[in-house]
Amino acid sequence: DSGVTQTPKHLITATGQRVTLRCSPRSGDLSVYWYQQSLDQGLQFLIQYYNGEERAKGNILERFSAQQFPDLHSELNLSSLELGDSALYFCASSAGVLAGDEQYFGPGTRLTVT
Amino acid sequence: GQNIDQPTEMTATEGAIVQINCTYQTSGFNGLFWYQQHAGEAPTFLSYNVLDGLEEKGRFSSFLSRSKGYSYLLLKELQMKDSASYLCAYMDSNYQLIWGAGTKLIIKP
Numbered sequence: 212d213s214g215v216t217q218t219p220k221h222l223i224t225a226t227g228q229r230v231t232l233r234c235s236p237r238s239g240d241l242s243v244y245w246y247q248q249s250l251d252q253g254l255q256f257l258i259q260y261y262n263g264e265e266r267a268k269g270n271i272l273e274r275f276s277a278q279q280f281p282d283l284h285s286e287l288n289l290s291s292l293e294l295g296d297s298a299l300y301f302c303a304s305s306a307g308v309l310a311g312d313e314q315y316f317g318p319g320t321r322l323t324v325t
Numbered sequence: 326g327q328n329i330d331q332p333t334e335m336t337a338t339e340g341a342i343v344q345i346n347c348t349y350q351t352s353g354f355n356g357l358f359w360y361q362q363h364a365g366e367a368p369t370f371l372s373y374n375v376l377d378g379l380e381e382k383g384r385f386s387s388f389l390s391r392s393k394g395y396s397y398l399l400l401k402e403l404q405m406k407d408s409a410s411y412l413c414a415y416m417d418s419n420y421q422l423i424w425g426a427g428t429k430l431i432i433k434p
Binding site (some may be wrong): 232252253254256299 | 375
């Protein structure tokens with residue numbers, strides 16, 4: 212158990228809908244990362260927050276947005292969903308943004324868009 | 326630019342040794358990570374190298390050569406449970422992790 216929690220574990224929704232994925236980092240970790248992993252594909256970095264502020268953006272679509280709240284939990288919002296958005300969405304956290312700060316991954320949310 | 330490469334798939338025999346290579350090109354470097362990911366599960370941390378040389382942790386070892394932009398993960402005494410994807414990632418000058426596509430390791434009895 213990494214200490215990172217994600218809800219829900221599974222989500223099935225229809226095209227055009229909007230969903231919110233939630234992540235609670237490990238106790239004490241200030242940095243949160245969101246990743247997308249499609250079937251048999253590598254990890255695609257979406258976005259990073261550090262202590263409530265956006266720190267880095269990866270290949271995140273305009274239909275997707277995220278935020279980190281004062282209690283450090285984070286939410287990833289996916290809107291106007293398409294079939295191609297079906298994937299595993301991982302949240303990870305790290306202590307900070309220093310060299311060697313390993314990322315601890317949550318169990319993921321499996322999103323299926325039908 | 327950001328470029329990292331590792332083999333897509335490798336096959337090895339239970340009890341044997343396998344070496345998974347990772348090469349990268351970057352102008353800024355703050356270390357290299359290896360993660361293990363079983364199918365459908367979260368990646369888990371295996372090792373971090375920032376200095377040249379070999380780091381050993383039980384059956385797993387990781388090597389780094391900064392001048393060559395090269396790392397490898399060495400797995401000894403392979404077990405069936407080692408069947409997984411192995412992800413390498415380097416940390417760039419902004420402390421961002423740049424991920425390889427992963428190497429799927431298949432262990433045969």
